[in-house]
Amino acid sequence: MKIRKETLCLLGALVIxxxxxxxxxxxxxxxxxxxxxxxxxxxxxxxxxxGGYIQWxxxxxxxxxxxxxxxxxxxxxxxxxxxxxxxxxxxxRHIIMPNEVSALYSKACDFENKRGATLLTxxxxxxxxxxxxxxxxxEMIEIISIQTDIxxxxxxxxxxxxxxxxWLIPSLGFIGTVIGISQALQIANSGDMAMxxxxxxxxxxxxxxxxVLSVVVMWFFHSLQEExxxxxxxxxxxxxxxxxxxxxxxxxxxxxx
Numbered sequence: 001m002k003i004r005k006e007t008l009c010l011l012g013a014l015v016i017x018x019x020x021x022x023x024x025x026x027x028x029x030x031x032x033x034x035x036x037x038x039x040x041x042x043x044x045x046x047x048x049x050x051g052g053y054i055q056w057x058x059x060x061x062x063x064x065x066x067x068x069x070x071x072x073x074x075x076x077x078x079x080x081x082x083x084x085x086x087x088x089x090x091x092x093r094h095i096i097m098p099n100e101v102s103a104l105y106s107k108a109c110d111f112e113n114k115r116g117a118t119l120l121t122x123x124x125x126x127x128x129x130x131x132x133x134x135x136x137x138x139e140m141i142e143i144i145s146i147q148t149d150i151x152x153x154x155x156x157x158x159x160x161x162x163x164x165x166x167w168l169i170p171s172l173g174f175i176g177t178v179i180g181i182s183q184a185l186q187i188a189n190s191g192d193m194a195m196x197x198x199x200x201x202x203x204x205x206x207x208x209x210x211x212v213l214s215v216v217v218m219w220f221f222h223s224l225q226e227e228x229x230x231x232x233x234x235x236x237x238x239x240x241x242x243x244x245x246x247x248x249x250x251x252x253x254x255x256x257x
Contacts, residue, residue, distance in 0.1 A: 005071050006068065006071070006161070008067075009064060009067035009068045009071060010064060010067075012063070012067050013060055013061075013063035013064035013066075013067050014060065014064075016063050017056060017059045017060040017063055018056075020059060021045065021048065021052070021056045021059075024041050024044050024045060024046040024052075025046050025047075025048055025052070027041050027046060028041040028042065028046025028047055029046075042201070042202065042205065043055075043205045043208070043209060044209065045058075045059070045205075045209075047202070050202060051176060051179070051180060051202040051203070051205075051206065052202075054172060054173070054175065054176035054179070054206045055176070055205070055206060055209055057172050058169055058172045058173060058176075058206070058209060058210050058213060059213070061165050061168050061169050061172065062165075062169055062213045062216075062217055064165055065162050065165035065166060065169070065217050065221070066217060066220065068161060068162050068165075069162060069217075069220050069221060069224050072158070072159065072162075072224055072228075073224055073227065076224075076227050076228060076231050079118055079119050079120065079231060080231060080234070082111075082118045082119075082120045082121065083120065083234065083235075083238060085111060087104070087107060087108055087111060087120065087121065087124060088104065088124065088238070088239070088242035088243050089242060089246065090242055094246060095246055095247075095248050096243065096246040096247050096248065097247075097248050098131075098135065098247065098248065101128050101131050101132060101247070102128070102132065104124065104128055104243070105124070105125055105128035105129065105132070108121040108124045108125050108128070109121075109125065119151050119231075119232075119235060120235050120238070120239075122147065122151075123144055123147050123148065123151075123235055123236075123239050124239060124243065126143050126144070126147050127140050127143055127144050127239055127243060127244070128243075130142075130143040131247070137244055137247060140243075140244055140247075141240065141244055144236060144239055144240060144244070145236070148232050148235065148236045151232055151235075152228075152229070152232050155228050155232070159221075159224070159225070159228075162221055162224075163221075165217070166214065166217055166218055166221055169210050169213055169214045169217060170207075170210045170211055170214045171210075172206070172210055173206045173207035173208070173209065173210025173211060173214075174207060174210070175206075176202075176203060176205075176206025176207065176210070177203045177204060177206055177207045178203075179203065180200060180202050180203020180204070180206065181200065181203050183203075184200050184203065
């Protein structure tokens with residue numbers, strides 16, 4: 001049974017976050033009180049029962065989002081490599097006769113049969129089919145633009161879980177702060193200032209950690225979005241430059257008449 005990569009991302013993030021939590025908790029209980037390293041372990045959620053579970057959940061969402069971003073970027077690189085397969089003629093002054101369009105369609109189909117479907121081959125196939133049925137370069141360009149927009153929408157939809165996780169990370173930090181403040185208020189009547197201070201410290205640690213992790217993951221996410229937009233733009237430019245702009249116009253006019 002084949003496991004989806006998205007499921008592997010979830011399991012991988014879970015394993016890493018659990019292993020990290022065990023490590024942080026071990027160091028937390030081994031280190032002496034009032035030491036700088038113990039304070040650092042507290043910030044990272046080493047004291048699991050006293051609020052560290054919030055940091056653990058934050059790290060889990062962080063690693064999950066990074067794993068999904070890595071998978072999406074790997075797919076983008078694999079799609080980008082198709083450009084080097086020379087599915088369309090790229091030599092200067094190469095003219096495509098209308099009767100050659102069917103050969104380019106077959107070439108794209110053969111490529112998919114050998115290596116699987118790709119975004120670029122799908123655009124080429126749609127453009128060739130539209131030209132064969134209409135002999136119109138204008139409609140060819142229109143179908144390329146439509147298909148590119150469809151692919152962009154699908155890419156955005158595929159990134160919906162990443163967007164949710166980037167929202168969840170800072171939200172978990174704020175939840176931890178609210179819980180910590182609530183606990184501090186409950187023990188306020190006891191007059192134990194040391195416990196109140198410790199509880200408030202843990203409360204604000206959750207937000208601090210969440211905001212730092214959110215900054216990191218948002219940088220990678222925006223980089224992914226930029227690469228995705230560039231990929232679709234490159235495909236559209238490649239097909240227009242090497243297919244649409246190379247079709248012999250005179251032959252088209254004769255065929256139309």
